[in-house]
Amino acid sequence: MKQKISFILNDSPVAVETDPARRAVDVLREDLGLAGTKEGCGEGECGACSVLIDGVVKLSCLMTAAQLEGKKVVTIEGIAAGGELHPVQRSFVELGAVQCGFCTPGMVITAVGFLKANPQPTREEIRQAMSGNICRCTGYQKIVDAIEDAAKNMRRSGSRG
Numbered sequence: 001m002k003q004k005i006s007f008i009l010n011d012s013p014v015a016v017e018t019d020p021a022r023r024a025v026d027v028l029r030e031d032l033g034l035a036g037t038k039e040g041c042g043e044g045e046c047g048a049c050s051v052l053i054d055g056v057v058k059l060s061c062l063m064t065a066a067q068l069e070g071k072k073v074v075t076i077e078g079i080a081a082g083g084e085l086h087p088v089q090r091s092f093v094e095l096g097a098v099q100c101g102f103c104t105p106g107m108v109i110t111a112v113g114f115l116k117a118n119p120q121p122t123r124e125e126i127r128q129a130m131s132g133n134i135c136r137c138t139g140y141q142k143i144v145d146a147i148e149d150a151a152k153n154m155r156r157s158g159s160r161g
């Protein structure tokens, strides 16, 4: 049976009529047309489907639509504010950490959520934070470099992301 589910999506209120047991990743991609959130494994292993729920990184393939009710949801489409790239996005681009389009949205979301909680991380802490975001093609060196760079830039500008 369908149910109306209301939440704040990328700063705008939305409501969807759907089966509350459907996966959040499907509601975001199919019902709301936000295809930036990717589905990789569909089993909570790869991080491609990461979104921010009330500022905390969550895997949308493991969430139901009902769990979005009343929440503040941010997808990759909501990360760049007012047409300006988020410092994490800028560092990813500038330092060549955008390796493929599939894992990058989840990587950026995870990094944004992580830096909110830990604005001055060590490289080891960054590696640890990104360990749930699987990249199957290259190394994580540039990704760690980019997150370290973004953290520095955000501290310098006083941004909390």
Ligand code: FES
Pocket: 038, 039, 040, 041, 042, 043, 044, 045, 046, 047, 048, 049, 050, 059, 060, 061, 062
């Ligand atoms: S698709 Fe959700 S963790 Fe892989």
Ligand code: FES
Pocket: 098, 099, 100, 101, 102, 103, 104, 134, 135, 136, 137, 138
């Ligand atoms: S860069 Fe996307 S899977 Fe490796």
